[in-house]
Amino acid sequence: MTTRSRWATSPIAQERGHNAMSMIEKLRALLGGAAVKAATEDGHESQDMMSCEQAITVLQEFLDGELDQIPEDQVRAHFDACERCYPYLKFEGAFRDAVTRATTGQTAPPDLRAKLMELMSQAGA
Amino acid sequence: MVGNVTELDPTAGSKVGFEQEAIPHLDAVYRFALRLSGAPDHAEDLVQETFLRAYKSWNQYTTGTAAKSWLFTICRNVFLRGQERGKRHDEIVEENLGRDGPGVPAVNPIWSSVLGADPEGDFFESIVDGRIVSAIDSLPEEYRTTVVLSDIEGLPYAAIAELMEVPVGTVKSRLFRGRRQLQGVLYDYAVEMGYIADRSGTGA
Numbered sequence: 001m002t003t004r005s006r007w008a009t010s011p012i013a014q015e016r017g018h019n020a021m022s023m024i025e026k027l028r029a030l031l032g033g034a035a036v037k038a039a040t041e042d043g044h045e046s047q048d049m050m051s052c053e054q055a056i057t058v059l060q061e062f063l064d065g066e067l068d069q070i071p072e073d074q075v076r077a078h079f080d081a082c083e084r085c086y087p088y089l090k091f092e093g094a095f096r097d098a099v100t101r102a103t104t105g106q107t108a109p110p111d112l113r114a115k116l117m118e119l120m121s122q123a124g125a
Numbered sequence: 126m127v128g129n130v131t132e133l134d135p136t137a138g139s140k141v142g143f144e145q146e147a148i149p150h151l152d153a154v155y156r157f158a159l160r161l162s163g164a165p166d167h168a169e170d171l172v173q174e175t176f177l178r179a180y181k182s183w184n185q186y187t188t189g190t191a192a193k194s195w196l197f198t199i200c201r202n203v204f205l206r207g208q209e210r211g212k213r214h215d216e217i218v219e220e221n222l223g224r225d226g227p228g229v230p231a232v233n234p235i236w237s238s239v240l241g242a243d244p245e246g247d248f249f250e251s252i253v254d255g256r257i258v259s260a261i262d263s264l265p266e267e268y269r270t271t272v273v274l275s276d277i278e279g280l281p282y283a284a285i286a287e288l289m290e291v292p293v294g295t296v297k298s299r300l301f302r303g304r305r306q307l308q309g310v311l312y313d314y315a316v317e318m319g320y321i322a323d324r325s326g327t328g329a
């Protein structure tokens with residue numbers, strides 16, 4: 001089943017007070033130099049490409065359409081080109097697809113609307 | 126039936142507005158109520174109470190603002206008040222949740238578990254709807270509500286923050302932690318079901 005999900009396309013630009021740099025700093029400490037090394041070994045033009053740490057740091061915001069400091073195209077370009085990070089994007093996407101798929105079919109029982117209408121006319125209009 | 130009802134009778138006009146702006150969100154509010162309460166009959170009660178309250182305070186609602194978020198807010202408040210009267214079984218203590226402190230590390234620990242076996246998370250597709258829903262229902266309310274509002278209802282961080290009366294940073298933190306907890310439950314289930322080899326690589 002292939003669900004085209006909102007995170008793949010929606011560019012919801014929200015103004016938020018998120019400090020991406022401090023998280024990147026934190027992440028750099030977690031990952032050490034490994035990610036940067038892997039990225040350059042993959043043959044990236046590392047001067048133009050955002051780092052793996054940066055990409056992973058903004059992955060959730062990217063999927064949520066909530067990037068506020070880095071252009072969406074730049075993040076997409078990294079995940080498209082980076083063998084190391086691409087599976088993480090796929091993994092998080094597969095998770096969201098599963099949640100969406102499992103819950104979208106759920107609708108209110110047919111008689112609930114009628115009950116509401118009755119309730120409201122009793123409440124007085 | 127009658128032309129220009131809104132201009133002649135503000136009460137009738139208000140009812141028309143309510144039917145046009147609030148009622149279309151019935152399915153979404155029901156889904157939300159279902160995930161909050163975990164039981165269809167409880168969810169129906171919750172929805173009825175929500176719409177009744179919304180209807181009674183409809184004059185406080187400004188046309189054009191997010192009716193869906195407003196209804197979700199009422200629904201959650203009704204639910205939480207009911208919880209206070211009963212038992213509060215799934216309260217979380219935010220501070221105790223992480224070795225990670227207030228921030229959430231962007232590296233998802235489950236990624237290393239699936240590395241080599243199922244790095245792209247294909248196992249999620251094998252899990253039946255009911256199992257995913259019950260995994261969502263097993264989350265503490267704060268996580269459950271955040272994940273449901275974001276991943277199922279598609280609300281932006283800012284709207285969730287307003288609805289839950291917490292800063293956007295808290296929404297992000299709850300969202301990330303809630304998703305990871307949910308992924309953990311689903312991963313364990315997938316291993317148990319043999320959809321994925323376990324992290325030692327010896328699983329079926």
Ligand SMILES: [Zn+2]
Pocket residue numbers: 039051052053055078082083084085086
């Ligand atoms: Zn990368």
